[in-house]
Amino acid sequence: MKLRTLLAASALALAAVGVAAPVASAEEVVLKLWSRADRSGPLRAGNILAAAEQLNRMLEAAGSDVRVKIDLFENNAKGYDADALDLLKAFAVEKGPDLYVAAHEWIGAFVEAGYAWNLEEHIKNNPEFYSDMIPALWKAVEYKGQRYGIPQDTEVRMFFYNKDMLRKIGKSEEFIEGLPGMVERGEFTIYDLTDLAKEVVDAGVAKYGLVHRPNVGPDFQMVLASFGFDPYDEAKGKLQASRKALNAYFDWLKYSVDAGVIPSNMTSWSWDSVHAAFRTEQTAFLKHHGIWNVPPQMKARGYKSGEEYFQHIGWLHSPPAEKGGRPANLSHPIIYVVAPQSPHRELAAMLIALASQPYLNTRHAITTGHLPIKYSQLGLPEFRSEGWMLIAGAPMLKYTTFMPNHARVGQFNAIIYKGIQAVETGRLDPKSATDFVLDELAGEIGDEVIILD
Amino acid sequence: MSSMALRQRVNAALFLGPACLLLFFFFIAPVVVDVFVAFTDMGRTLRINELTTANFERMFTRDHRLGQTLVITFMYVLGTLAIFNVTFGLILALVTTQVPDRIGGFFRSVWLLPRMSPSVIYALLWAWVIDPNERGLLNQILMHTIGIGPVDLMNDHPLLLIIVANGFIGASMGMIIFTSAIRSIPQHLFYAAAADGAGRLAIVRHITLPAIRWPLSFITVYQTLSLLVSFEYIWLITDGGPFYDTTVYALYVYKRAFENGQYAYGAALALILVVIGIALALLMWRFFDMKRLLQEPRIEVH
Numbered sequence: 001m002k003l004r005t006l007l008a009a010s011a012l013a014l015a016a017v018g019v020a021a022p023v024a025s026a027e028e029v030v031l032k033l034w035s036r037a038d039r040s041g042p043l044r045a046g047n048i049l050a051a052a053e054q055l056n057r058m059l060e061a062a063g064s065d066v067r068v069k070i071d072l073f074e075n076n077a078k079g080y081d082a083d084a085l086d087l088l089k090a091f092a093v094e095k096g097p098d099l100y101v102a103a104h105e106w107i108g109a110f111v112e113a114g115y116a117w118n119l120e121e122h123i124k125n126n127p128e129f130y131s132d133m134i135p136a137l138w139k140a141v142e143y144k145g146q147r148y149g150i151p152q153d154t155e156v157r158m159f160f161y162n163k164d165m166l167r168k169i170g171k172s173e174e175f176i177e178g179l180p181g182m183v184e185r186g187e188f189t190i191y192d193l194t195d196l197a198k199e200v201v202d203a204g205v206a207k208y209g210l211v212h213r214p215n216v217g218p219d220f221q222m223v224l225a226s227f228g229f230d231p232y233d234e235a236k237g238k239l240q241a242s243r244k245a246l247n248a249y250f251d252w253l254k255y256s257v258d259a260g261v262i263p264s265n266m267t268s269w270s271w272d273s274v275h276a277a278f279r280t281e282q283t284a285f286l287k288h289h290g291i292w293n294v295p296p297q298m299k300a301r302g303y304k305s306g307e308e309y310f311q312h313i314g315w316l317h318s319p320p321a322e323k324g325g326r327p328a329n330l331s332h333p334i335i336y337v338v339a340p341q342s343p344h345r346e347l348a349a350m351l352i353a354l355a356s357q358p359y360l361n362t363r364h365a366i367t368t369g370h371l372p373i374k375y376s377q378l379g380l381p382e383f384r385s386e387g388w389m390l391i392a393g394a395p396m397l398k399y400t401t402f403m404p405n406h407a408r409v410g411q412f413n414a415i416i417y418k419g420i421q422a423v424e425t426g427r428l429d430p431k432s433a434t435d436f437v438l439d440e441l442a443g444e445i446g447d448e449v450i451i452l453d
Numbered sequence: 454m455s456s457m458a459l460r461q462r463v464n465a466a467l468f469l470g471p472a473c474l475l476l477f478f479f480f481i482a483p484v485v486v487d488v489f490v491a492f493t494d495m496g497r498t499l500r501i502n503e504l505t506t507a508n509f510e511r512m513f514t515r516d517h518r519l520g521q522t523l524v525i526t527f528m529y530v531l532g533t534l535a536i537f538n539v540t541f542g543l544i545l546a547l548v549t550t551q552v553p554d555r556i557g558g559f560f561r562s563v564w565l566l567p568r569m570s571p572s573v574i575y576a577l578l579w580a581w582v583i584d585p586n587e588r589g590l591l592n593q594i595l596m597h598t599i600g601i602g603p604v605d606l607m608n609d610h611p612l613l614l615i616i617v618a619n620g621f622i623g624a625s626m627g628m629i630i631f632t633s634a635i636r637s638i639p640q641h642l643f644y645a646a647a648a649d650g651a652g653r654l655a656i657v658r659h660i661t662l663p664a665i666r667w668p669l670s671f672i673t674v675y676q677t678l679s680l681l682v683s684f685e686y687i688w689l690i691t692d693g694g695p696f697y698d699t700t701v702y703a704l705y706v707y708k709r710a711f712e713n714g715q716y717a718y719g720a721a722l723a724l725i726l727v728v729i730g731i732a733l734a735l736l737m738w739r740f741f742d743m744k745r746l747l748q749e750p751r752i753e754v755h
Contacts, residue, residue, distance in 0.1 A: 081712075085497060088497045089499060092500070093499070265585045265607070267695060269584070273584055276588070410713075414712070422696045425695050
């Protein structure tokens with residue numbers, strides 16, 4: 001398969017640049033790559049550079065003078081939302097790249113604006129590269145039934161819980177280890193979790209029951225999902241918000257703040273304090289965030305192995321709101337996209353194919369704590385030795401949800417976050433916060449959001 | 454045309470030209486562009502599909518945050534101006550000109566430090582200082598010296614926080630202008646007053662303050678307008694939160710336009726700021742009789 005792969009890549013690349021071997025003179029094909037400057041994933045762009053090198057070696061071996069050069073632009077944006085807005089502006093003034101890295105939920109915005117190339121043909125024509133992609137991930141690059149990107153990585157977001165604290169309040173090992181199973185079976189609800197956290201806090205073992213991110217981000221969606229909040233009507237391609245589910249979530253939030261489990265000023269904490277509370281100072285019993293936190297947790301506490309880690313820290317899905325309900329977690333894939341305007345779009349797509357091979361993608365996955373995109377990666381030696389947490393996390397994808405691939409989801413999240421902040425700080429009660437969020441959604445997003453019940 | 458008249462025109466173009474160009478490109482052109490964009494439907498892709506008044510309709514009928522934002526802006530501008538930029542700047546100028554020059558100079562430099570530090574660093578320092586749990590510097594000091602706390606300024610007194618954070622920077626501008634104004638008051642007036650037996654407070658009240666009336670008016674007008682449109686420190690320190698508690702109008706415009714990509718709506722909102730700015734400037738022009746200030750020097754120069 002390897003040889004076929006290489007030949008296919010070389011042939012396509014050559015065809016793409018319009019050069020039939022043998023060539024007379026040296027030619028450099030320059031591709032512009034746009035990526036957000038992100039410490040948590042330098043190899044997202046790095047792997048495209050590595051793929052170009054790989055391709056150049058093939059071209060050299062084939063006696064071709066053509067070389068592919070990647071002109072990398074790393075945008076210093078605050079987050080993926082800001083980066084996507086910058087990218088849209090760059091395209092609007094015809095300074096857009098040939099290929100780019102984006103957060104999956106933006107695919108809709110790029111397709112609608114005409115800046116994302118339909119990759120269905122490319123994917124179908126290259127089964128060598130894509131046949132063992134984890135199927136759930138394709139959903140993340142889909143817009144109106146067509147695939148416009150290639151998944152680059154994914155992760156899983158969940159609740160971390162401190163097992164030592166449960167031991168200190170006298171919980172049995174059976175209970176402590178059985179907690180994830182109880183959540184999965186729907187026997188342990190999110191209210192039970194708040195009550196458990198309250199027990200830990202009341203016993204003086206932890207100062208805070210639950211800490212979460214202090215800014216806008218996708219994490220809250222999985223907790224909302226516990227209350228049956230589904231942000232996307234796929235058939236209509238519109239965002240949606242259920243009044244009942246949102247109100248139920250805000251009720252739980254207030255219940256948790258009143259119980260002293262979630263600090264009321266959580267949203268004015270610094271990230272440093274949030275991390276420290278769970279990792280080092282161990283003043284928090286629960287934290288909801290993502291799997292890439294595991295390496296820093298290990299480092300901060302000096303754990304040497306996966307076994308040692310799981311003795312002290314456990315993972316939970318966001319528990320269902322009612323007994324018998326389904327738990328949820330969240331996955332937030334990052335994707336590669338090709339610009340349809342690019343004269344080298346076939347070549348760009350082939351470079352993405354090369355960059356998505358198990359070896360390169362695994363380099364990214366194990367150095368940054370992200371889940372693999374292909375099943376074959378799980379068998380690689382590096383994965384087996386260094387990727388224990390990713391192997392442990394992969395089964396969680398069974399209960400995963402994605403953010404909607406809708407152009408306005410960034411705004412949607414920001415408005416809900418304002419509601420969360422209002423409830424936690426006591427500025428609005430759950431009902432007023434629900435009204436506020438729905439009112440803002442209608443005002444800001446208008447026809448693109450459906451308000452349910 | 455005589456050569457004299459020609460020369461005068463050339464000179465006028467030479468001397469005023471650069472300033473006029475600057476004025477046109479950076480002050481007038483943006484307003485024109487803003488007015489145009491405000492009547493379009495420009496969104497994230499920067500494309501304009503139609504000319505419309507929908508932005509204004511939304512602003513006046515559906516934007517429920519607008520009123521609250523204007524109230525917060527008013528309180529913020531008034532608070533920062535009254536406590537720091539004018540009053541505290543004046544106190545600093547009075548005190549540092551009363552003490553020996555080297556000490557005065559030293560304290561003035563200290564108060565200039567916040568203005569000299571890059572805004573992001575200044576904001577980061579604030580974030581560390583006010584961190585609501587015991588890791589924050591303010592809380593460490595309060596808890597270990599007085600034994601109270603922890604306090605959470607960001608959550609409990611967000612408006613006070615942005616007034617203080619901005620005031621620490623804003624005070625130095627007034628301080629410098631007032632200091633130089635106080636310095637230019639002829640010394641013999643102070644000697645005469647002292648010979649007549651006036652105390653320090655009486656000297657301030659009857660000599661210094663009347664002499665710096667014009668700089669005081671100038672600082673008030675200038676700082677009002679500059680506070681009205683500045684939001685950099687608020688954005689960095691509180692991001693307009695918690696909830697909308699520190700979202701001043703200029704920040705609100707920025708967020709709508711650039712964080713959500715609603716450029717046309719942002720332009721429409723900004724237009725209101727331009728109108729408010731012009732109205733305030735004219736009002737204060739009348740109120741402080743600025744015309745007289747600009748006509749002749751109001752401080753005796755020897």
